[in-house]
Amino acid sequence: IEQCEKDFSGTKRDDFPSWFKTLRQKGFDSFREQGLPTTEQESWRYTSLDRLVHVPFQWKSNSSPSPMRRTPEGAWIGSFRCFLKERPDLLEAHLGGTARSEKYPLVALNTAFLDSGMVVYCPKGAHVKEPISLTWRSESDAHSISHPRNLIIMEPESEAIVFEHT
Numbered sequence: 001i002e003q004c005e006k007d008f009s010g011t012k013r014d015d016f017p018s019w020f021k022t023l024r025q026k027g028f029d030s031f032r033e034q035g036l037p038t039t040e041q042e043s044w045r046y047t048s049l050d051r052l053v054h055v056p057f058q059w060k061s062n063s064s065p066s067p068m069r070r071t072p073e074g075a076w077i078g079s080f081r082c083f084l085k086e087r088p089d090l091l092e093a094h095l096g097g098t099a100r101s102e103k104y105p106l107v108a109l110n111t112a113f114l115d116s117g118m119v120v121y122c123p124k125g126a127h128v129k130e131p132i133s134l135t136w137r138s139e140s141d142a143h144s145i146s147h148p149r150n151l152i153i154m155e156p157e158s159e160a161i162v163f164e165h166t
Contacts (some may be wrong), residue, residue, distance in 0.1 A: 004031065007058065008112055016115075019092050020084070027101040029109025031069040034105035057145040075128045075160060080117035080149070090121055094153050113147040120151070122158035 008028050016024075036053065053117040068086055070079030082134075083091055100109035118134045134150055152162055 031108035034084040075122040083119040124155040128160035
């Protein structure tokens with residue numbers, strides 16, 4: 001947790017809106033309070049993270065802004081950074097609503113370091129015909145860690161097939 005505190009203090013950015021900084025801070029506070037899950041917790045009984053505790057991970061931003069693009073059916077696809085700049089209202093309304101950091105420590109850790117990801121937004125009634133493929137590539141050394149998150153916002157009566165590849 002000490003390394004996480006050091007890395008977190010180095011990731012604070014002035015170009016993020018205040019609501020987003022608050023969301024990240026709440027994620028970090030929640031992670032600090034919960035710590036990493038252990039096998040003493042029922043839901044982690046068969047999964048030990050002990051070997052990860054001693055790996056000297058270094059946080060690395062996996063942020064590569066890609067322009068927003070619109071599908072013929074009216075859906076929008078773009079990088080997290082692009083939506084943060086162009087449509088912060090959508091992110092503010094939906095980010096953190098499903099993935100609850102106060103209940104899940106690894107979600108809290110992801111939220112604390114969140115600065116990249118992809119967003120798919122399908123407005124009401126949009127029926128996207130072609131599958132949407134989100135691909136993640138990480139070009140870093142063996143001990144770096146990044147925390148991207150995909151956010152898929154489906155308004156009522158919208159349809160899309162989304163694949164995530166890592």
